[in-house]
Amino acid sequence: xxxxxxxxxxxxxxxxxxxxxxNHAKIGIYGPPNVGKTTLANRILRDWTGxxxxxxxxxxxxxxxxxxxxxxxxxxxxxxxxxxxxxxPGIATKIDFNEFMNMYGMNKDDSRVRAKEATEGxxxxxxxxxxxxxxVLVMDATQDPFTQVNVTIIGNLEARNLPILIAANKIDAExxxxxxxxxxxxxxxxxxxxxxxxxxxxxxxxMMIKEFGKKRHKQRR
Amino acid sequence: xTKKDSGITFNxxxxxxxxxxxxSEKLKYILNEVKEGRILVLEHGLTPxxxxxxxxxxxxxxxxxxxxxxxxxxxxxxxxxxxxRVFGVAKKPRMTVIGPAHLLRMVHKDHDMIETTIIPGxxxx
Numbered sequence: 001x002x003x004x005x006x007x008x009x010x011x012x013x014x015x016x017x018x019x020x021x022x023n024h025a026k027i028g029i030y031g032p033p034n035v036g037k038t039t040l041a042n043r044i045l046r047d048w049t050g051x052x053x054x055x056x057x058x059x060x061x062x063x064x065x066x067x068x069x070x071x072x073x074x075x076x077x078x079x080x081x082x083x084x085x086x087x088x089p090g091i092a093t094k095i096d097f098n099e100f101m102n103m104y105g106m107n108k109d110d111s112r113v114r115a116k117e118a119t120e121g122x123x124x125x126x127x128x129x130x131x132x133x134x135x136v137l138v139m140d141a142t143q144d145p146f147t148q149v150n151v152t153i154i155g156n157l158e159a160r161n162l163p164i165l166i167a168a169n170k171i172d173a174e175x176x177x178x179x180x181x182x183x184x185x186x187x188x189x190x191x192x193x194x195x196x197x198x199x200x201x202x203x204x205x206x207m208m209i210k211e212f213g214k215k216r217h218k219q220r221r
Numbered sequence: 222x223t224k225k226d227s228g229i230t231f232n233x234x235x236x237x238x239x240x241x242x243x244x245s246e247k248l249k250y251i252l253n254e255v256k257e258g259r260i261l262v263l264e265h266g267l268t269p270x271x272x273x274x275x276x277x278x279x280x281x282x283x284x285x286x287x288x289x290x291x292x293x294x295x296x297x298x299x300x301x302x303x304x305x306r307v308f309g310v311a312k313k314p315r316m317t318v319i320g321p322a323h324l325l326r327m328v329h330k331d332h333d334m335i336e337t338t339i340i341p342g343x344x345x346x
Contacts, residue, residue, distance in 0.1 A: 093276055093290050093291050093292065093293055094283075094292065095289065095290055096290070096323075112285055115283075119283050122276065122280045126273050126277050129273070144329065146329075146330040146331055146332075147330075148272070148294055151297060152269055152272040152273055152276065155268075155269025155272065155298065156272075156273050159268075159269050184331075184332075
């Protein structure tokens with residue numbers, strides 16, 4: 001065991017982290033359907049572990065069960081964060097199987113199954129809120145950010161005193177407007193990114209280390 | 222909103238009507254009304270925790286032939302100052318509109334305005 005590893009395992013190191021903050025956190029990737037949550041999870045894993053989280057699709061509710069990977073270490077020069085990353089299903093207030101048929105050409109049986117699984121996924125995503133230390137809230141920078149889903153997620157995290165980073169995704173799209181997101185939620189850091197191309201993800205990683213490594217007193221519901 | 226011969230009705234719910242309900246009673250009342258096809262405008266909306274619970278309950282109630290979920294829009298909770306926080310004053314939920322998703326659509330929302338529309342052909346039989 002090297003000196004650095006011995007220091008990390010030492011009682012002194014653990015005491016220091018207790019005083020100054022966390023170096024291991026459970027981070028949830030949240031957001032409405034089709035904003036690029038799994039694309040971002042895949043980007044993070046690819047950059048730091050070479051792995052991927054799951055499949056992506058233009059059809060909403062592709063991720064219908066939460067998926068997670070443990071012990072992902074990201075670093076930025078002198079500081080680092082080890083996290084368990086949870087990719088959650090998209091949260092929605094309505095799910096209509098007809099949309100899968102009419103807009104994406106799925107057959108009726110598959111649409112109904114997808115819709116049923118999607119409702120279960122939403123419930124699972126909400127329940128995961130009780131078990132996480134921080135959230136990367138992914139928003140589509142080409143869409144109106146004032147959705148009730150975004151407001152509800154932020155409200156719940158603020159009530160629990162959990163850190164939130166807003167990833168303004170799809171910044172590579174022509175009509176993206178990260179400034180709208182910044183003005184909508186000025187109380188939280190907003191980082192414009194493209195999970196697809198990797199644009200500005202270094203900045204996101206730095207902010208994750210900074211925000212999720214802080215010592216906080218989590219409040220339960 | 223109910224389907225009546227004469228048109229569409231909204232229920233504007235005062236905060237007094239809901240303030241004696243527990244959270245679960247409140248959510249049950251709201252979801253029952255919305256499933257009946259009514260649009261509710263709550264004078265005082267729901268806390269973030271109640272909103273999340275409402276979404277959870279809604280998902281359990283979705284029946285793909287009769288109820289596809291809800292549309293909901295409300296203003297952010299009122300901010301409380303430092304001293305109010307010290308004395309345990311909670312953020313107050315603000316006006317919120319809730320309706321069945323097959324009937325009500327959120328068009329636009331920002332800090333100062335919520336714009337909704339009734340989906341044509343659904344409101345009145």
